[in-house]
Amino acid sequence: MASKSEKTRKRILDAAATVLSQRGYAGMRLGEVAEVAGVQAPAIYYYFASRDELVEEVMWSGAHDVRIHVEEAVAALPDGTAPLGRIMTAVDAHLRYELEISDYATASIRNARHVPEALRDRPAAEESLYSHFWRDLFEAARKEGAIRDDLDATTFRMLLLGAMNWVVEWWRPETRSLDEVIAVAQDMVRRTVTDS
Amino acid sequence: MASKSEKTRKRILDAAATVLSQRGYAGMRLGEVAEVAGVQAPAIYYYFASRDELVEEVMWSGAHDVRIHVEEAVAALPDGTAPLGRIMTAVDAHLRYELEISDYATASIRNARHVPEALRDRPAAEESLYSHFWRDLFEAARKEGAIRDDLDATTFRMLLLGAMNWVVEWWRPETRSLDEVIAVAQDMVRRTVTDS
DNA sequence: AGCATTTTTTAATACAGATTCATATTCGAG
DNA sequence: CTCGAATATGAATCTGTATTAAAAAATGCT
Secondary structure, three states: OOOHHHHHHHHHHHHHHHHHHHHOOOOOOHHHHHHHHOOOHHHHHHHOOOHHHHHHHHHHHHHHHHHHHHHHHHHOOOOOOOHHHHHHHHHHHHHHHHHHHOHHHHHHHHHOOOOOHHHOHHHHHHHHHHHHHHHHHHHHHHHOOOOOOOOOHHHHHHHHHHHHHHHHHHOOOOOOOHHHHHHHHHHHHHHHHOOO | OOOHHHHHHHHHHHHHHHHHHHHOOOOOOHHHHHHHHOOOHHHHHHHOOOHHHHHHHHHHHHHHHHHHHHHHHHHOOOOOOOHHHHHHHHHHHHHHHHHHHOHHHHHHHHHOOOOOHHHOHHHHHHHHHHHHHHHHHHHHHHHOOOOOOOOOHHHHHHHHHHHHHHHHHHOOOOOOOHHHHHHHHHHHHHHHHOOO
């Protein structure tokens, strides 16, 4: 299965994710992608119909993979884990995935609004699923009384996702550990969401 | 003073801020900037030496103007305003400026990491001043005991700035009022920062 | 009004980068 | 080991866009 061909395709996709996250949609040059992938630019066209199709696949994977990673992390929790604990795990998984694992996440986060309309549909559908997942997490918590009644949970959820998405813009591992960042984010959630 | 020439220059700069915030650094076309400004593309060169100089000025203004706006809002508070109240005002001013007033802020926030190195110095200096301002706000609060001792205030401050910067990506006035968003953000700060 | 200066435009230049094509190379089944 | 299909390349094309140059138009001063 991991034929040579498939590996090359993957190298190109990875390279595109890296370049896209660094340069942005319009700044991504196929020449640079090819160089990073160790291939000549026209080779890209053997695997992708166009530059835009390549971008779309990166964006989709970015959204898809974070979602799967976070959903699995939460699903792996023991039955009966408190809803607040599930949110904490989701925070942890989201930050780890975005910062340690994948350029795809960064690429899709940074470029969601800059990419032409035509490319947005498939990635947007994934983002929507992810958004629903978080909503469900919060709604479950509210049902169990783990979230105070007077919190605008939707707005808070958006602020939280924003805070997490932005971490990639400032976090440097040499300054503070990822664990610390995660701990502060979780603390922020716990205190904002619960009473007293 | 507001000579015709100065007004045209301002129109071009405003147009560049708008286009830059929507399309990103590499995606900003001088043709589109000119169209939005109501001028022919080469006219831009009468006011700016190059595309990059135009971008740099937008980025610098973005960083500068938010800073001035927020600093003035805080400075306008009555003497003896509690340090936490000063932070609340800063949150309010930052969000209002970014969302109601200016494309410059959005342009500079979104593009800080995509712009070529050569353009980063001046805008980065402004951002650094702004960052210091927030640090001072938090340090003053801590000195007065308004911030619990076991909070990693620096990390929290970065998360907060991120949450606020990201609002522009999801907030739509028809869904919820800006006042609500501000209230939730302030609430989040108050609860995270103080003990119980 | 008439003239010098500032501002703006239209037409030309130059170049970078996506895409195509014809050709070469590599791969895997028999 | 060899042949047809899959994969990759170099050279050529074509388009879009920043930038320059030269000319025209507007402005404001006397």
